[in-house]
Amino acid sequence: xxxxxxxxxxxxxxxxxxxxxxxxxxxxxxxxxxxxxxxxxxxxxxxxxxxxxxxxxxxxxxxxxxxxxxxxxxxxxxxxxxxxxxxxxxxxxxxxxxxxxxxxxxxxxxxxxxxxxxxxxxxxxxxxxxxxxxxxxxxxxxxxxxxxxxxxxxxxxxxxxxxxxxxxxxxxxxxxxxxxxxxxxxxxxxxxxxxxxxxxxxxxxxxxxxxxxxxxxxxxxxxxxxxxxxxxxxxxxxxxxxxxxxxxxxxxxxxxxxxxxxxxxxxxxxxxxxx
Amino acid sequence: xxxxxxxxxxxxxxxxxxxxxxxxxxxxxxxxxxxxxxxxxxxxxxxxxxxxxxxxxxxxxxxxxxxxxxxxxxxxxxxxxxxxxxxxxxxxxxxxxxxxxxxxxxxxxxxxxxxxxxxxxxxxxxxxxxxxxxxxxxxxxxxxxxxxxxxxxxxxxxxx
Numbered sequence: 079x080x081x082x083x084x085x086x087x088x089x090x091x092x093x094x095x096x097x098x099x100x101x102x103x104x105x106x107x108x109x110x111x112x113x114x115x116x117x118x119x120x121x122x123x124x125x126x127x128x129x130x131x132x133x134x135x136x137x138x139x140x141x142x143x144x145x146x147x148x149x150x151x152x153x154x155x156x157x158x159x160x161x162x163x164x165x166x167x168x169x170x171x172x173x174x175x176x177x178x179x180x181x182x183x184x185x186x187x188x189x190x191x192x193x194x195x196x197x198x199x200x201x202x203x204x205x206x207x208x209x210x211x212x213x214x215x216x217x218x219x220x221x222x223x224x225x226x227x228x229x230x231x232x233x234x235x236x237x238x239x240x241x242x243x244x245x246x247x248x249x250x251x252x253x254x255x256x257x258x259x260x261x262x263x264x265x266x267x268x269x270x271x272x273x274x275x276x277x278x279x280x281x282x283x284x285x286x287x288x289x290x291x292x293x294x295x296x297x298x299x300x301x302x303x304x305x306x307x308x309x310x311x312x313x314x315x316x317x318x319x320x321x322x323x324x325x326x327x328x329x330x331x332x333x334x335x336x337x338x339x340x341x342x343x344x345x346x347x348x349x350x351x352x353x
Numbered sequence: 354x355x356x357x358x359x360x361x362x363x364x365x366x367x368x369x370x371x372x373x374x375x376x377x378x379x380x381x382x383x384x385x386x387x388x389x390x391x392x393x394x395x396x397x398x399x400x401x402x403x404x405x406x407x408x409x410x411x412x413x414x415x416x417x418x419x420x421x422x423x424x425x426x427x428x429x430x431x432x433x434x435x436x437x438x439x440x441x442x443x444x445x446x447x448x449x450x451x452x453x454x455x456x457x458x459x460x461x462x463x464x465x466x467x468x469x470x471x472x473x474x475x476x477x478x479x480x481x482x483x484x485x486x487x488x489x490x491x492x493x494x495x496x497x498x499x500x501x502x503x504x505x506x507x508x509x510x511x512x513x
Binding site for chain 2: 124129177178183186214215224225226227228230231234235236300301306307309310312313314318336339342343
């Protein structure tokens, strides 16, 4: 079993060549840029607000900053760094790309090393940029297959028979591919959910003719859309007191559920099924 | 249900939950070395919830216990690999998310809003509210249970 060595930050990354040129002494604004860069990476890959805040405040000593104040919202970072009598503030919009545990992990390992003084601020900026363009561990084909397999497993957990399981697998795999394509074209998130739910439930409705348990196929095929990670993040945020970030995520999740219900509801109404 | 039947059911459900966990972990780009652990934790968590619920526990409480188990196991593994605990916790949590309840709640509201007048007794709205309350509370317990072991561990380390 390959056990990652905690002393090497990123196994998949080449060694940074040298200290990148950073104006010396580093200006406050370049430090704020660095903080925003790290915070954005964490937020866009699915970290909860408390985790982003804690990670950034760990960097105070390493950067020689007296105080870092961070406000984390669902898609925005507000950050002020204070040093002696100077302070600098930035507001950054963060595009949300979805949960990516590998990137989160790499950033946290890197910040840990930085806190121990093993990485200089210049190296930090270089490695953060490398993490930002790190490719996904798994190919698009594998992700599509894995999503199909996961929904098929859910169908079985709901008591579906083998025919329903096979149809669920195919329907949700196709839906996962459709969602990827729509997201790449930057379609509005509600439309993405609605179209994906329609595709998944239309394909899954073929179970009506071949399976004894078509309901399990219809309910399981749309499960790839259930916003599990944002919902967990929403309640973690609320429990830790980051109410506005948590409420924003909860509202987004509610809208996603509405889209799923609407997509599935249209198909159920068209085919006059009893769910 | 006899003890043997229950054991078989738990193993079956655990295996399918492991497959579901694995699928979502791949979607979340969990590194390869962590995948077997995620699958195992997901299976144990789901089996524990199934066992508690077949023993008569409500879904919210059973989910809390399962989530605590996931949180403890993820925190232990996180210490061993010197990574953050969420790496091992988010994938296994997904099969426990009360997706079908939340979906039924929203679907019930849509049907209630679409019917021309309120039916006598308000059964539809009541059912939607019931599903909504169950989904919300289960979800809160789930995230609380997953987060608690990690929070307690870091508090202990700071004072100890």
